[in-house]
Amino acid sequence: MSLSDKEIIKRLEALAAKVAAQVMRGRPPYIEIPVRSFSNTIWDEKRKILRLGPAKARREFLDSKEVKKFMQTLLMLSLIVTARREGDYPTIRDLYYMGKHTITYRDINGRPRKEETWNEQRESNSIIEDIEVAVGILREDMGIMHDAKGKMVGNVIIRSKGHIIDCSKMGIGAYAIPPNPDRLEIIKVEADYVLVIEKDAIFERLNQEEFWKRENCVLITGKGQPDRATRRMVRRLWEEFGLPIYVLTDADPYGWYIYSVYRSGSISLSYESEKLACPEVRFIGVAASDIEAYKIPKNYVIIATDRDLKRANEMMKYPWFQSEAWQHELKLFLKRKEKVEIEALSGHGFKFLSNVYIPEKIEKRLWII
Amino acid sequence: MSLSDKEIIKRLEALAAKVAAQVMRGRPPYIEIPVRSFSNTIWDEKRKILRLGPAKARREFLDSKEVKKFMQTLLMLSLIVTARREGDYPTIRDLYYMGKHTITYRDINGRPRKEETWNEQRESNSIIEDIEVAVGILREDMGIMHDAKGKMVGNVIIRSKGHIIDCSKMGIGAYAIPPNPDRLEIIKVEADYVLVIEKDAIFERLNQEEFWKRENCVLITGKGQPDRATRRMVRRLWEEFGLPIYVLTDADPYGWYIYSVYRSGSISLSYESEKLACPEVRFIGVAASDIEAYKIPKNYVIIATDRDLKRANEMMKYPWFQSEAWQHELKLFLKRKEKVEIEALSGHGFKFLSNVYIPEKIEKRLWII
Structure with missing residues (x-):
């Protein structure tokens, strides 16, 4: 699956070589970077993923508004290439510190000036993302580490x-x-499906009782809003082994959005959807309609907050929540103003979730997409 | 290491049996629970851990102020015993939901009243901790799951x-x-020491470069403030295999407190220190004095916040920070008002941390306790 270090270095060098060639030809150098803003994020109806549009922006060396980002891009590029050449695995924060230094110069009036290459990690992170998009390689594959x-x-x-x-x-x-x-080679998978669980504690519980063995499935948790690595692993199990993917979350807009991130991608990382999103992911619960369907006792139900309601209203408008089933769920939530946690199912006994709820949802095809 | 399910059930039943015996003898029943408050937390100078004092409190059935907690304790006890008997692994949140129901009764004036067994998970969690202390078994060993x-x-x-x-x-x-x-049986450890790393991304980086192989050590991260399971694992490697334990954190009061939690325990979980604390843990950095000693560039240094300073002032007074070395570090921090992250060491090159800083601190015995 993954590119070799040699290939990665080649692609990164190619981006820098373009700039060098411009300089050698005596032309004002620039770097072309796909635009990662919301305005350039497209909902791809056919492929059912959020993806980046065609817009590109030029960072011109001779434009006073652009020159800082031009410098930052080349600085970061050189840090990443150096790390790959030397077999280092810096974190995104290492790269921030490695590149951070003070540039001293004189302004047009001859006055000495000082400027930091970057002041916050947000700036250097954003440049890393620009480079990912420009060369089409995930930062993980460039050997850049972060929390997993x-x-x-x-x-x-x-x-x-x-x-x-x-x-x-x-x-x-x-x-x-x-x-x-x-960088992992997945050599064999013998399972009927993948169950992605929002909550780590539920993952641990199902692992203790060896749910995955009994049900012949793979259990994965991304602990709430998943990181890129978890999403990539889920995607690979779907893409390379054709496994159905089921997602289990709390019955609230936060949980439902987590499902949609696995399935369609996220707005802030739309440029990565083609590698991270998994457009056949199925939501098996907990749905707003489950509160009634599974007779969840009144005193387990939590009143939705204003923030939950606002979030659900926004989600109603997202193109990837336009199915009849999801519109029904979101409307029901907005009407009832009630949410529940996965654990509320324990009201029917500790094993209700693993012995009844999950198998039933899958066997009877009660999922929502 | 761990108790069998049979033994655990026996101990839990013994607690309940005491209450039953009181009732059978026609006496007003009560449960005796060690007090977990700050006032009953003792700094054990000799053993260098925080531990629970001797105070115990009685929960009387016939005391209107105590009866609710009496009921909650027996309710939780029955849930935990049932789970163990049936081989279930509920999460702390499952137990909250399992036990949550509405009690209807009539008050002394004959008016019908309603009351929830508990309203928040904080209440049921606190009862679980009471039971842990009362029977002297960690909740993990009682088969209760949570995030890890x-x-x-x-x-x-x-x-x-x-x-x-x-x-x-x-x-x-x-x-x-x-x-x-x-519940893990550690059968063999071939390593010279354990390196506990505050930050997950640094753990990942050192793992990528196989630092543990080169240095013959065990790498562990608890991702910031460690959970009980990580602390227990560290403790077992020290206790059962006699490995020295080194802790690496950011140079700020938050990081230094994390070191002290591994070493001495935490105030809120002082009753668990005897199983979770590891009083020979050594702090290898990053120390306040390292900012100068390792010539960390000025523009990597972060100005301490008021909260940092307040925290450091509190820590100055903790009995487990009274060593000359720590008093010096905390005073230096309060004087300079500067903090740095582990990653600031990358200013000396990506491999400075793993090739120079950590090995030097350990070989030259530059740790702080």
């Missing part, structure tokens, strides 16, 4: 650094998904 | 559910520490 939240367990066999890792032999623990899952 | 943040990698071999798990063969991933690490 995901865990996995089930009949998945992986090869990495010469070792064979059997995710069905983790005992009561689990396999912690690395930040760069494309 | 920790990851581990290195020459550690574990047996769990009949599988042999070799934490040196996780490839670019890691072993996700389960919520109940006492």
Whole structure:
């Protein structure tokens, strides 16, 4: 799956080489970067993912408004190329510090001036994302590290650094998904489906009772809003092994949005959807309509906050929530103003979730898309 | 290490049996629970841990101020015993929902009244902690699940559910520490020390470059303020295998407090220190004095906030920060009002942390306790 370090260095160098060529020809140099703003985010109806539009922006060296970003882009590019050449794995924060220094210069009136290459990590992170889009390589594949939240367990066999890792032999623990899952070789998967669980504690509980063994599935959690690595792993299991993917979250707009991030991508990372989104993901609950369908006791129900209602109203308008089923769910939520957590199902007994709710939703095809 | 389910059930039943015996003898029943408040938290100078004092409180059935907690304690006890008898692994939130119901009764004037068994998870969590203290068993060992943040990698071999798990063969991933690490059998450890890293991204970076292999150590991260499972795993590696434990955090009061939680325990969980604290933990940085010692460039330094300064002032007074070295560090911090992140060391090159800083601190015994 993943590109070799050699190929990655080649692509990064190619971007820099364009600038060098401009300089050599005596032309004012610029770098062309696809625009990552909301205005250039497109809902691809056919492929059911959010993706980046065609707009590109030029960063001109000779434009006083652009020159700082031009400098930042080349600075970051050189840091990333150096790290790859030397086999280093900096974090995004390392790159911020590595590149941070004070530039001293004289302004047009000859006065000495000082300026930082960047002042906040937000700036350097944004440049890393620009480079990802410009060269079409995930930062993870460029060897850039960050936090990794995901865990996995089930009949998945992986090869990495010469070792064979059997995710069905983790005992009561689990396999912690690395930040760069494309560098894992998934050599064998024997499972009927993947169950993605919003909440880590529920993941742990289902792992303790070996739900994945009984149901022949793979369990994954991204601990709330998933990170890129967890999304990439889910995507690979779908894309390379054709597994159906089911998502289980709390019954609230926050949980439902998590489902949509796995499925369609997120607005802020739309340029990565083609690698991270998984447009056949199915939502198995907990849905707003489950509160009645599964007779969840009144005293387990939580009153929705104004923020929940605002969020649901926004989601009603998103192109990827336009299905009849989702519109029905969101309207029901806005009408009832009630939410519940996955754990509310425990009112029917500890094993209700694993013995009844999940198997029933899957067997009877009660999912929502 | 861990108690069998049978033994756990026996201990829980013994607590309930005392109450039953009181009733059978026609006495007003009560439950005796050690007091978990700050006033009953003792700094054990000799053992260098925070621990619970001798105070106990009685929850009397016939005391109108106590009866609700009496009821909650027996309710929770029955939920936990039932789960253990049936081999269930509820989360703390499951237990909240399982136990939540409305009690209807008539008050002394004959008026019908309603009251919830509990209204917030805070209440049911607190009762779980009471039961832990009363029976002297960690909730993890009672099969109660919760989030687990920790990851581990290195020459550690574990047996769990009949599988042999070799934490040196996780490839670019890691072993996700389960919520109940006492149920892991650690069968072999071949390492010179344990390095506990505050930040997950740094853990990932050191894992990518196989720092643990080169240095023959075990890497663990608890992702910021550690959870109980990570602390328990660290403690077991120290207690059962005699490994020195080094902690690496950012140079700020938040990071230094994390070190002290691994070492001495936390005020809110002082009753667990005897199982979770690890009084020989050594702090290898980043220290306030490192800012000068390692010539960290001025523009990497962050100005301390008022909150940082307030925190440092509080920490100056904690008995477990009274060593000359720590008093010096805290005073220096309060004087300079400067903090830095671990990643600021990258200013000396990506590999400075792993090739120079950590090995030097350990070899030259530059740690602080």
